[in-house]
Amino acid sequence: MVAELAADAPLAGAVRTPLDLWSLRQVYVGTGADPGKLTDRSRFPAAADITRHLLDHLVGALLGTSPPGRRCWDAEDAARWLSWPVHQFRHAEVHDHLARAEVVSGADRSPNPLP
Structure with missing residues (x-):
């Protein structure tokens, strides 16, 4: 080995x-x-x-x-429970929503323009 x-x-x-x-x-x-x-x-x-x-x-x-x-939880049940959010994210196109949220929150943090 x-x-x-x-x-x-x-x-x-x-x-x-x-x-x-x-x-x-x-x-x-x-x-x-x-x-x-x-x-x-x-x-x-x-x-x-x-x-x-x-x-x-x-x-x-x-x-x-x-x-x-x-x-002690059953391993198969735990694996199913832990995989549920992953499937939800994949099917709900969360990536697009998160990307838009980052753009919006980034815009909120930009410095104020000078007067």
């Missing part, structure tokens, strides 16, 4: 930021799963594929490691 951390390997590109490393730790170390499959270049040909895989499994890993005595 160390060889896969070479500069041109997908795994090396997928763990360059603290968030990426934290995700890897939560999904694999925290659950006791074997991260060796991340070195399979046929399954993960690019760093983005590894990142997507880690993010896809992050909610389940976090919910599956709740401390004793704390309520």
Whole structure:
């Protein structure tokens, strides 16, 4: 696995930021799963594929490691709940509305013209 951390390997590109490393730790170390499959270049040909895989499994890993005595949500329910706003934003064309709001709020903050 160390060889896969070479500069041109997908795994090396997928763990360059603290968030990426934290995700890897939560999904694999925290659950006791074997991260060796991340070195399979046929399954993960690019760093983005590894990142997507880690993010896809992050909610389940976090919910599956709740401390004793704390309520544990079902991972599938939580993933569905967390994905709902994303779908709403995509379908409501929120990007256009946000862009217009930024232009308007930016205009409000412009300096007053000199008398």
